[in-house]
Amino acid sequence: MRKLHIMVHGTxxxxxxLYAGGFHNRTTAIRLGTHSHGEGVELTxxxxxxxxxxxxxxxxxxxxxxxxxxxxxxxxxxxxxEQNVIRPCWLFWFIVDCRIDAExxxxxxxxxxxxxMNLREILQKAGNCTVPVDSHFAFYVHxxxxxxxxxxxxxxxxxxxxxLFSLVMMNCARFFSANSNRLDKDDFARRAxxxxxxxIGKRYRVGEAARECRVxxxxxxxxxxxxxxxxxxDYFQRLRLTEACRQIARERISLTEIAYRLGFSSSQHxxxxxxxxxxxxxxxxxxxxxxxxxxxx
Amino acid sequence: MRKLHIMVHGTxxxxxxLYAGGFHNRTTAIRLGTHSHGEGVELTxxxxxxxxxxxxxxxxxxxxxxxxxxxxxxxxxxxxxEQNVIRPCWLFWFIVDCRIDAExxxxxxxxxxxxxMNLREILQKAGNCTVPVDSHFAFYVHxxxxxxxxxxxxxxxxxxxxxLFSLVMMNCARFFSANSNRLDKDDFARRAxxxxxxxIGKRYRVGEAARECRVxxxxxxxxxxxxxxxxxxDYFQRLRLTEACRQIARERISLTEIAYRLGFSSSQHxxxxxxxxxxxxxxxxxxxxxxxxxxxx
Numbered sequence: 176m177r178k179l180h181i182m183v184h185g186t187x188x189x190x191x192x193l194y195a196g197g198f199h200n201r202t203t204a205i206r207l208g209t210h211s212h213g214e215g216v217e218l219t220x221x222x223x224x225x226x227x228x229x230x231x232x233x234x235x236x237x238x239x240x241x242x243x244x245x246x247x248x249x250x251x252x253x254x255x256x257e258q259n260v261i262r263p264c265w266l267f268w269f270i271v272d273c274r275i276d277a278e279x280x281x282x283x284x285x286x287x288x289x290x291x292m293n294l295r296e297i298l299q300k301a302g303n304c305t306v307p308v309d310s311h312f313a314f315y316v317h318x319x320x321x322x323x324x325x326x327x328x329x330x331x332x333x334x335x336x337x338x339l340f341s342l343v344m345m346n347c348a349r350f351f352s353a354n355s356n357r358l359d360k361d362d363f364a365r366r367a368x369x370x371x372x373x374x375i376g377k378r379y380r381v382g383e384a385a386r387e388c389r390v391x392x393x394x395x396x397x398x399x400x401x402x403x404x405x406x407x408x409d410y411f412q413r414l415r416l417t418e419a420c421r422q423i424a425r426e427r428i429s430l431t432e433i434a435y436r437l438g439f440s441s442s443q444h445x446x447x448x449x450x451x452x453x454x455x456x457x458x459x460x461x462x463x464x465x466x467x468x469x470x471x472x
Numbered sequence: 473m474r475k476l477h478i479m480v481h482g483t484x485x486x487x488x489x490l491y492a493g494g495f496h497n498r499t500t501a502i503r504l505g506t507h508s509h510g511e512g513v514e515l516t517x518x519x520x521x522x523x524x525x526x527x528x529x530x531x532x533x534x535x536x537x538x539x540x541x542x543x544x545x546x547x548x549x550x551x552x553x554e555q556n557v558i559r560p561c562w563l564f565w566f567i568v569d570c571r572i573d574a575e576x577x578x579x580x581x582x583x584x585x586x587x588x589m590n591l592r593e594i595l596q597k598a599g600n601c602t603v604p605v606d607s608h609f610a611f612y613v614h615x616x617x618x619x620x621x622x623x624x625x626x627x628x629x630x631x632x633x634x635x636l637f638s639l640v641m642m643n644c645a646r647f648f649s650a651n652s653n654r655l656d657k658d659d660f661a662r663r664a665x666x667x668x669x670x671x672i673g674k675r676y677r678v679g680e681a682a683r684e685c686r687v688x689x690x691x692x693x694x695x696x697x698x699x700x701x702x703x704x705x706d707y708f709q710r711l712r713l714t715e716a717c718r719q720i721a722r723e724r725i726s727l728t729e730i731a732y733r734l735g736f737s738s739s740q741h742x743x744x745x746x747x748x749x750x751x752x753x754x755x756x757x758x759x760x761x762x763x764x765x766x767x768x769x
Binding site for chain 1: 584590615626627631
């Protein structure tokens with residue numbers, strides 16, 4: 176895919192339910208500091224690569240977002256890239272307007288006024304969270320990006336964008352309505368995350384984690400995967416690397432010291448894993464996080 | 473896919489632009505005699521297998537419709553299955569309402585009133601014809617059939633059906649607007665078809681056909697494929713077999729005699745080719761065409 180950087184407003188093509196939306200496929204990391212959107216809920220979908228949001232006032236503090244999941248941040252919730260950095264990735268995002276009245280919001284959509292109200296209610300009720308999506312969703316998003324970047328003078332471009340955006344939003348409502356039911360159920364995820372967090376710099380043990388969560392080790396692994404979309408090992412690795420980001424960005428200690436604190440066998444090993452995971456080295460990360468710019472790759 | 477037989481009206485789910493639509497995946501042939509639709513243009517898409525329409529008052533008399541193409545029949549044009557038979561196939565069809573006013577027709581769609589007027593105008597201007605489609609179209613149709621047959625109580629079912637039907641219609645307008653430009657250009661297809669028609673029962677010769685159409689043999693084959701979606705050899709075979717259908721259904725002569733008249737080397741060879749092509753034997757075809765029923769396969 177050629178380099179793309181798209182941003183549109185729904186009102187540009189008769190679709191006020193969309194406050195704004197966009198896409199970029201950057202091969203370099205960028206700074207994105209704390210900000211919030213008063214206009215509505217923001218949905219973000221990573222088509223390729225990895226990135227994440229950090230929320231200011233949320234217990235979980237980070238919306239994990241490995242490639243292929245969908246995350247949502249509620250109106251007026253301050254958030255930023257992980258340690259103010261958006262990693263190189265293919266990022267699609269849009270904001271569903273939650274201020275304008277439902278009748279106006281239904282303009283240019285196939286939705287009834289009632290359906291628009293339901294859609295916005297489901298999104299707002301689900302809170303700040305991340306859900307897995309299906310392959311059909313990925314297809315619609317790809318088609319939508321193709322329509323948005325179409326410069327052939329296609330007379331159906333605007334209608335196609337409205338149509339595909341509606342389809343994408345409707346599918347988001349479906350995914351999040353399934354999710355919001357699940358999140359209310361119990362505190363398994365919270366306990367598991369707390370245990371993992373306490374083990375950073377040491378090793379985590381599945382048996383111990385399972386006891387902490389009052390389930391068998393087999394049930395722990397299965398349920399962990401279902402609830403977070405990741406295996407415990409992947410999750411733990413990510414947690415360590417996220418903590419590495421935090422220390423790189425905030426503390427003026429050497430990268431070797433950070434590698435040691437987080438239980439990596441050497442600074443070379445740390446660098447290799449970090450680069451594999453984030454697409455840039457700890458050194459480059461420090462430069463960007465502290466306000467420098469990254470060389471074009 | 474499980475056996476499906478779906479038929480809906482657009483007014484059932486707040487989508488009056490759709491007069492009616494449906495899908496079936498039959499494994500047996502059925503009779504479908506001459507009829508017409510006053511409500512609007514009928515679009516038909518074969519997902520799997522082959523079938524075709526015969527038009528009463530059209531020079532080309534048959535809309536070829538091999539799997540993967542889209543055909544259209546204008547309002548009030550009498551048509552039937554080939555020799556009154558619809559072969560076993562996966563058939564998706566719908567009728568775009570051309571009577572109701574555009575403002576009403578835009579209800580439940582992402583289209584503006586202007587866009588609905590354009591859409592209907594393009595479809596009516598393109599006449600009775602067949603166009604190739606792209607793989608995205610196939611995906612949308614598959615998703616639409618899945619939505620139509622969804623019995624899970626999904627609260628978004630109606631919105632999804634409206635959304636996907638709109639997307640399908642919009643893509644039809646794109647395909648047919650490209651097509652209508654092409655058809656006006658010249659009479660290549662007419663000349664080629666007339667030559668082929670005159671050779672039934674004999675052999676056709678590419679060199680001769682090319683001279684008839686005033687192009688080189690290479691250009692003839694290339695252009696023929698582009699305009700009809702088939703090679704000259706496939707087209708000729710289909711023409712012979714269609715003529716076979718006509719004779720089987722209308723004349724009380726033996727199948728052996730028909731095989732001989734149409735230049736097949738033996739009645740066994742004729743039967744084998746016929747069955748391969750139509751999914752039923754000449755004998756079964758005669759029974760259905762003359763008003764009998766086919767055994768369930």
